[in-house]
Amino acid sequence: MQIFNIVIAGVGGQGVLMASKVLAESALASGMDVKQNEVHGMAQRGGSVISFVRIGDQVNSPVVMPGTADLLISFEPLEALRYIHYLKPGGRLVYNKVSINPSTVAAGLAVYPQDVEQQIAAACTNAQGIEALSIAREAGNGKAVNMVMVGTVMKDLPLKEEVITEVVKQLSQGKGVEVNLKALAGGAAA
Amino acid sequence: MKKIISGNEAIALGFGDSGGVFASGYPGTPSTETLEEVARLGEVYCEWAPNEKVALESVIGASIAGGRALSTMKHVGVNVAADALLTLTYTGVNAGLILMVADDPGMHSSQNEQDSRNYAKFAKVPMLDPADSQEAYDMVRAGFEISEQFDTPLMLRTTTRISHAKGAVVPQQKITPQIGEWVKDVPKYVMLPNFGKLKHIEVEARLLKLQEFAETTPLNRIEMRDAELGIITSGVAYQHVREACPDASVLKLGMIHPLPERKIREFAGSVKRLVIVEEMDAIFEEQIRAMGIDVEIGKNKLPLCGEINADILRAALGGTGAVTPSPVAGLPQRPPVFCPSCAHRGLFTILSKLKVFVSGDIGCYTLGALPPMSAMHSVIDMGASISAAHGMAKVNAIAGRDEKPVAVIGDSTFFHSGMTGLMSMAYNGGNALVIIMDNRTTGMTGGQENPGTGKTLQGFPARQVEMVPLVKALGIDNVVELNAYDLKETEAAIKKGLATPGPYVLIDRNPCILRYKIRKPAMIVDQDKCTGCRACLKVACMALGLTATGEKQKVRVDPNVCNGCGVCKQMCKFDAMHELEGENNANL
């Protein structure tokens, strides 16, 4: 198969890396080659985070180039706009509509653009915004935003829903299993 | 069984599967997860050293005692360990010894972009450069074999995109560790000049033997495809080459020092155009040009700074591919900031207000250099905060400038190399205010244990270094505890420290919020009382923000982000902030 390029963006602390892990493990469990890569190191919360997952018969580079992503998953609207140029023409975007202020905005040094969602719609005809935080809370934990996001994009992936569900089950612990599965289902229904 | 793991995890697994016995390192992005994974796997003894020199020296001892040993560090860590490395190359090893060093092209999380391949040349040791997780795994085993066969330390070099990228790994048959004899061998291990002179001759001879080995090892392979274009490359650059030029012929180097000269000549002679693709310095290119081989494209078209990727390669090769789309312009940046509720925030709010010169160090607190705090004025390397402040104070005294510098340093950095600087300041009659932010973790790199945390890397209880007696023992009389969450107290303490002549140390002992998972009820702003004066925004917390509408913008707190430290509240003169009832629901 052609390589399927996924970019996952968000804010440090939102669980971007866990979502990437679910997708990468699901690809491996489906017998595909996969490379997953994000640059991390700064422990602090609040910085912009971007992660790549590439799935195919044989994947070389761990890096997705701008203009080549089949799917962009963003955990925050401004981050969706920041990385929207990674999408290939006609690429799919799913984003969480709940915004988080960058520190620059919080300090009054910059303004959070009011028309982020309009800009997204103008740049991408295949975009869907979801209320991931309230869906995650309904599932039992606001931190499950990452699983909600994975749930919503399941139908867009070259992976079977059962495989993803099984991987989420395996990667979760204790009460988290139920919460994450609910979040996944909630995301899928969004 | 096939697994999908990062390069760092692969090295850890390879270490356990290849008879590893002892591992020691110091955290540093992107190398950190390697030792953490050795600890998680739980099969081999491993530990955090207080710095890289200690780590490498301990590993040298382990090798002399007969155990296969691994030391891990980031690129700049090798500078700290270099003294040991450059003589270790003379003594050689008993059991296999690998020094894993992780470079950071693109400086995703580093203070410089040095290329560790220079150290392999400098120390005259073999170096391996994996191109994916599988190779990272395999090269640990190959590395131990080379190290033992040639009686040499071996460097295993990764870059961020190898250390942190995950790919499939199929493990090899596990080898059970075999511990060799612990022998006394004075001419081998005692580097007095007379023994060292002989050893130097051996090192040069060893390098020639290693070069012969490089000619035939499968670690260096030729992938012959179209003879029109031939590319010499290694590491992650190989993956970008395959992405951009699937049809090109490639000499893929796995052993990158010493270089296989005959193999390179053979390859160069079999292709029409020769291109060298390497990130950072022109290490291959300089050596290959010195062999008298014509290189069409190297650093004349490819960057010396930053990472290489498939698009950069296509452009350098004169491709006419599609134009890469560029990002949306003018969006607000989202740089990392102190976590909501981090104790560093209170300290920098005051340092920023007092406008003192802050000689900084490396850790989460380095973010105090960014706006709106802008309260750190020099950051060089780990430990330099204190020693540089000492030099500044001496020159200030000579110049008759009545201003005392402030040094800010974290606990891990203080143990790493701040202690010696402080001792020097006490010994040499220095005059600086030193603030130790002892949050009892190595925060910046993800919260590792250190000699002050009371726990080892493997999670066992440990003797905890006590900061106050330690500082006193180094020769400091004025040692005062600080609570950086209390802005008034902090301001008074800093002013007192600045007004008192001589070295003065303040120690904040508030724990790292992220590492110790501390949760407090969120703040709420009374919109009727808030005047929109923006005083609270000076604390630079991402939980704060201006309301979007209304003729006068007011401040609101995002309850999903705030963690209730109350630092912003202390900035408010209008009593507009109070704690939200109930549990904190911080989602970050």
Ligand SMILES: Cc1ncc(C[n+]2csc(CCOP(=O)(O)OP(=O)(O)O)c2C)c(N)n1
């Ligand atoms: C020689 C060297 N080794 C390792 C690092 C990586 N590194 C950056 S900051 C840091 C430690 C920070 O810990 P600490 O001083 O306790 O401050 P905190 O981040 O907890 O505030 C480390 C290990 C480095 N920059 N240089």
Ligand code: SF4
């Ligand atoms: S990781 Fe710890 S020290 Fe670093 S910013 Fe967060 S709370 Fe502060």
Ligand code: SF4
């Ligand atoms: S909003 Fe205020 S109380 Fe909440 S974490 Fe930030 S500075 Fe602390």
Ligand code: SF4
């Ligand atoms: S300091 Fe108080 S009054 Fe001023 S903007 Fe902040 S909350 Fe409002």
